[in-house]
Amino acid sequence: MMKGLKIGITCYPTVGGSGIVATELGKRLAEKGHEIHFITSSLPFRLQSVYPNIIFHEVEVNQYQVFRYPPYDLALASKMAEVTEMHGLDLLHVHYAIPHAVSAALAKDMTGGKLKVMTTLHGTDITVLAQDPSLKNIIRYGIDRSDVVTAVSHFLINQTREQLGVRRGMEKIYNFVPPSVTIDQDQHAIKRGYGIERDEKVLVHMSNFRPVKRVEDVIRAFAIIRREYKSKLLLIGDGPQRHSLEKLVYEQGLQEEVLFLGNQSQIYELIGLADVMLLLSEKESFGLTALEAMAVGVPVVGTNIGGIPEVIRDQETGVISPVYDYEAAAQAALSILRDGSLHQKMAAAGKARAFSQFNSDTIVAQYEQLYLEMLRSS
Numbered sequence: 001m002m003k004g005l006k007i008g009i010t011c012y013p014t015v016g017g018s019g020i021v022a023t024e025l026g027k028r029l030a031e032k033g034h035e036i037h038f039i040t041s042s043l044p045f046r047l048q049s050v051y052p053n054i055i056f057h058e059v060e061v062n063q064y065q066v067f068r069y070p071p072y073d074l075a076l077a078s079k080m081a082e083v084t085e086m087h088g089l090d091l092l093h094v095h096y097a098i099p100h101a102v103s104a105a106l107a108k109d110m111t112g113g114k115l116k117v118m119t120t121l122h123g124t125d126i127t128v129l130a131q132d133p134s135l136k137n138i139i140r141y142g143i144d145r146s147d148v149v150t151a152v153s154h155f156l157i158n159q160t161r162e163q164l165g166v167r168r169g170m171e172k173i174y175n176f177v178p179p180s181v182t183i184d185q186d187q188h189a190i191k192r193g194y195g196i197e198r199d200e201k202v203l204v205h206m207s208n209f210r211p212v213k214r215v216e217d218v219i220r221a222f223a224i225i226r227r228e229y230k231s232k233l234l235l236i237g238d239g240p241q242r243h244s245l246e247k248l249v250y251e252q253g254l255q256e257e258v259l260f261l262g263n264q265s266q267i268y269e270l271i272g273l274a275d276v277m278l279l280l281s282e283k284e285s286f287g288l289t290a291l292e293a294m295a296v297g298v299p300v301v302g303t304n305i306g307g308i309p310e311v312i313r314d315q316e317t318g319v320i321s322p323v324y325d326y327e328a329a330a331q332a333a334l335s336i337l338r339d340g341s342l343h344q345k346m347a348a349a350g351k352a353r354a355f356s357q358f359n360s361d362t363i364v365a366q367y368e369q370l371y372l373e374m375l376r377s378s
């Protein structure tokens with residue numbers, strides 16, 4: 001076993017795939033004997049139990065009248081440098097180029113230039129923010145100044161090259177799920193609690209309800225599905241479109257059938273209630289929720305964009321359906337719901353794929369390997 005490293009991790013600590021991946025990675029690394037320092041604006045939401053070799057450093061930003069905007073990125077750089085010096089960090093692993101990779105580059109300079117920085121790209125800083133001329137160059141700077149750059153899909157590596165003209169090497173490391181998932185709560189009891197009857201089908205969608213997630217397409221596809229099957233749609237998550245989505249549900253007369261559950265922590269228990277997941281995004285560099293659904297044997301209908309086809313195997317673990325075409329998505333879901341043996345086959349194939357290709361043991365070892373290579377190269 002390798003000597004334990006001292007690793008600083010910075011991510012967005014609130015609900016969201018990148019924060020989940022960064023936090024779970026930190027937890028696994030700590031279990032393997034590394035000392036982990038989370039340097040974030042608040043306690044990462046998945047960091048609930050006690051981990052003696054995980055230390056949390058809160059980045060505080062004071063508000064002074066001279067500042068029109070509080071300088072979080074500089075406070076972060078300063079905290080990164082302070083933690084590096086005080087605890088002798090070997091490396092910083094930051095999730096998102098902006099602002100984290102840029103703050104890490106500053107912290108590296110502030111501490112004499114020896115600190116190693118790995119940046120993991122998760123998506124929106126490339127597929128959304130890089131379109132903004134005021135941010136494009138600084139995103140590229142953050143990427144270029146990192147010692148190692150990883151991205152969560154082939155798609156995202158290609159996008160980073162195309163959108164930003166980045167020429168440097170980048171490694172693809174997929175997101176992961178635990179080696180096994182157990183559901184403790186009684187699923188029938190949860191269904192009863194939500195008023196889901198035994199003869200009803202359950203569809204599920206989970207996201208941050210931003211426009212790129214096309215949740216309106218999910219609701220419209222569900223409206224078609226329920227013409228054929230008595231069913232319920234569970235919408236897990238929250239975000240800027242929640243109000244307009246509730247309005248759409250009302251207009252469609254689906255208030256009894258569409259349940260808004262808000263943000264939830266026991267996501268496997270909830271996703272596991274479903275017969276099919278719908279992930280109909282127009283931008284998605286990976287689609288962690290699709291992987292989480294596969295892990296609990298729920299086939300996914302996902303759109304043919306971004307990294308989704310790298311996660312879902314078309315006709316094996318779900319169906320890849322054209323983006324913006326909610327009719328096609330509904331028909332894809334119906335084809336799975338109508339055929340019990342196809343459903344069973346997809347559920348089993350999804351679990352097998354999740355735990356073989358996206359197993360945390362394998363993926364965490366890939367990160368560790370890259371840490372070592374990065375530390376060896378000076």
Ligand code: GMT
Binds near residue numbers: 017122288
């Ligand atoms: O999807 C979001 O808007 C949240 C965002 C995040 O910061 O967590 O998700 C991105 O990172 C996830 C983890 O790598 C990926 O599974 C999501 O596909 C990616 N989102 C987008 O590309 C839109």
